Amino acid sequence: MKQLKGIKLLLVDDEPTILQFLELGLLNEGFEVTTAPDGMTAVTLAKQIQPHVAVLDVMMPGMDGFEVCRMLKKIGNIAVIMLTAKDEVDDRVKGLTLGADDYMVKPFSFEELLARIHARIRNHFPHLMEEVTAGPFSIDDRRKEISLDRRVLELSPTEYELLKFLLINHGLVLSKALILDKVWGYDFGGDENIVEVYIRSLRDKLNDREHRLIRTIRGAGYRVDFT
Incomplete structure (x- = not known):
């Protein structure tokens, strides 16, 4: 950072x-x-x-x-x-x-x-920060862009908000309920499995087939690791 x-x-x-x-x-x-x-x-x-x-x-x-x-x-x-x-x-x-x-x-x-x-x-x-960085990622909230190794990712608005939330909390385990609240809003009335759908899409775009970046913590949620 x-x-x-x-x-x-x-x-x-x-x-x-x-x-x-x-x-x-x-x-x-x-x-x-x-x-x-x-x-x-x-x-x-x-x-x-x-x-x-x-x-x-x-x-x-x-x-x-x-x-x-x-x-x-x-x-x-x-x-x-x-x-x-x-x-x-x-x-x-x-x-x-x-x-x-x-x-x-x-x-x-x-x-x-x-x-x-x-x-x-x-x-x-x-x-308040010169640049928001998290591992190999750079977050430009003004332009709603996230770059990986200086390459701008093609993300939908929801994918952007989800990946941003995961990245700024990297190293912490985030439950589906918390992700829904922070990304979709507390009044979201849909199924929490929507989180799995978007996580799968992000993994595809990040070439994270082995889930080394966005890890699934069984029974707890997801955690982003950069190692």
């Missing part, structure tokens, strides 16, 4: 050691980082600095992460990654319903968090 231009992150966690660890790591990656030890402080700071991405702990005293997420989404176009120590489906559903863009369970690796932050930036703020 090319050089980012002034990306602002807001880190929210009531555990000082976690907050300091993430702050140092993300500052070292070149981000502008602001920290908050609680929900009320986070909301106040978000209004002032208008962060691009908020990394938000769920379990906090006072205002919990769910309420903070809801308020951040009212403030502006803030991509929210929620952190929790509880790997429970109900919590994930609640957070995503309130507008969270991603969800991670503690403990997690810094490298995975960094990958997810980059994915949110590529998805929400492509205009």
Whole structure:
């Protein structure tokens, strides 16, 4: 990925050691980082600095992460990654319903968090980047074009949106339900097998007959790998 231009992150966690660890790591990656030890402080700071991405702990005293997420989404176009120590489906559903863009369970690796932050930036703020690249691919969202090794692919509008979503989230497993929501829209009333049809078409156009690029993760969804 090319050089980012002034990306602002807001880190929210009531555990000082976690907050300091993430702050140092993300500052070292070149981000502008602001920290908050609680929900009320986070909301106040978000209004002032208008962060691009908020990394938000769920379990906090006072205002919990769910309420903070809801308020951040009212403030502006803030991509929210929620952190929790509880790997429970109900919590994930609640957070995503309130507008969270991603969800991670503690403990997690810094490298995975960094990958997810980059994915949110590529998805929400492509205009802040000199060039959106993912492995051998280049994404030009203004022209709605994706190039592979500098060759522009011939894609339908839906194929473009699907491949873009897969690429900006490369390395992550994406379920059919999530793909339908993000590419076709939450109100899509068709069969989720439409995803398989379009994946097959993309594989043909990418000469990915052995499924080494777009991998099927049995029972979970799809993942793009560049290795």
